[in-house]
Amino acid sequence: MNRLGSSDVEVSALGFGSAAIGNLFTEVSEDQAHEALSTAWQQGIRYFDTAPHYGLGLSERRLGAALRERPRAEYTISTKVGRRLEPVTEATGDDLDNGFAVPATLRRVWDFSADGVRRTLEASLERLGLDRVDVVYLHDPDDHAEQAFREGYPALERLRSEGVVGAIGAGMNQAEMLTRFVRDTDVDVVLCAGRYTLLDQRALTELLPAAEERGRSVVIGGAFNSGLLADPRPGMTYDYATVTPEVLERALQLKEIAERHGTTLRAAALAFCGAHPAVASVLVGARSADEVRDAAEQFASPVPSAFWHELRDKALVPADAPVPAEDLS
Structure with a gap:
C-alpha cells in the first residue's frame, strides 16, 4: 500500500476505476459488475475510484x-465533486451523449461552490451507502x-x-491545471487521466516532477488510452476521437516490440505508469x-x-522517463 502525500490514506498500487x-x-x-468488483478484491485490489458522473x-x-x-478499514474509496445530479422533470432517452448507457433520469449541473461540494458529497455517501469516503477529488474543473x-x-x-475525508485533490484529463493544484494548494493527491502513458507523456514535463518535489501523490488513470494500448487496431478511440493512422502505427510498433521481448503491450503500459x-x-x-484478472496478471x-x-x-519514451528496470546504464 502507498500513502497519499502526507495524509494517512493508503492505496493499493493497482486500483479499480469504476466508470x-x-x-x-x-x-x-448487475451480476457482471458485482463479479468484477469481487474479483478485484480477490486479486488484492484495495483502492476503488468512482464519481457521480459515471452512469x-x-x-x-x-x-x-x-x-x-x-x-471498512481494509479498503480505500475515492469519489468526486463538481457535477451535482438533479432530477429531470420528464425522463426521456438515454445518457449516451455523455458516454453512459443509462436512462437520462438525472441531469448534471456543474457546481464547484462550497455548498455544491458538500451537497454532492452527501448525495454520493447516500448512493454508496457508506458513512465516509477516503478521498475526494474536484472533477474536471477545466472550464x-x-x-x-x-x-x-x-x-x-x-x-x-x-x-470528513482523509485526503483531497483534483482529477482531470490534463496535466497543466493539475500542476497548478500541486504547486499552489495543499492537495494530497491528483488524478491524471491519459496524460502519462506510453503514448502521451505530457505529465512528465511539469506535473510529476512538481509532485515529487512537493511530496504530493499522483494517481494515473487511462493507462491504456481508451483501450488503444490494450489492443491497438484501426477504428479505436484515442483521446476522445478515432485514432489517427500515425498514433495507431506507434501503438502497433510498441506492441510488436513488447511481443518480441516476450511481454505484452498491456503489461508494459501498466508498468510504465507505475x-x-x-x-x-x-x-x-x-x-x-x-x-x-487480466489487469492484475499484467500488472x-x-x-x-x-x-x-x-x-x-528508438525515442519511443523520453530518456528521462523512469522505467521499472534500473539497470539501463
Whole structure:
C-alpha cells in the first residue's frame, strides 16, 4: 500500500476505476459488475475510484453495494465533486451523449461552490451507502478554474480539517491545471487521466516532477488510452476521437516490440505508469471479472529491461522517463 502525500490514506498500487461499471458506452449487468468488483478484491485490489458522473450515480451505487460486504478499514474509496445530479422533470432517452448507457433520469449541473461540494458529497455517501469516503477529488474543473480554486478547493480543505475525508485533490484529463493544484494548494493527491502513458507523456514535463518535489501523490488513470494500448487496431478511440493512422502505427510498433521481448503491450503500459516515484496507484477500468484478472496478471508481470532499452533507443519514451528496470546504464 502507498500513502497519499502526507495524509494517512493508503492505496493499493493497482486500483479499480469504476466508470465501466457505470455502463460506460455499453450496458453492464448487475451480476457482471458485482463479479468484477469481487474479483478485484480477490486479486488484492484495495483502492476503488468512482464519481457521480459515471452512469448518473450507477457506478457509486454498484460500488457501494459490493464494498458494504467488506471490512471498512481494509479498503480505500475515492469519489468526486463538481457535477451535482438533479432530477429531470420528464425522463426521456438515454445518457449516451455523455458516454453512459443509462436512462437520462438525472441531469448534471456543474457546481464547484462550497455548498455544491458538500451537497454532492452527501448525495454520493447516500448512493454508496457508506458513512465516509477516503478521498475526494474536484472533477474536471477545466472550464471552472476560478470557482474551483476560490470555492471548491477551500471547501475540500474544510472537509479534511473536520475529518470528513482523509485526503483531497483534483482529477482531470490534463496535466497543466493539475500542476497548478500541486504547486499552489495543499492537495494530497491528483488524478491524471491519459496524460502519462506510453503514448502521451505530457505529465512528465511539469506535473510529476512538481509532485515529487512537493511530496504530493499522483494517481494515473487511462493507462491504456481508451483501450488503444490494450489492443491497438484501426477504428479505436484515442483521446476522445478515432485514432489517427500515425498514433495507431506507434501503438502497433510498441506492441510488436513488447511481443518480441516476450511481454505484452498491456503489461508494459501498466508498468510504465507505475514506475514514476510520484505515482501511488494506477487505475484500471474493468467491466468484467476476466478483465480484472487480466489487469492484475499484467500488472504483476515483469517487463524485460531490453524492452525499455529499445524504447529509449528508438525515442519511443523520453530518456528521462523512469522505467521499472534500473539497470539501463
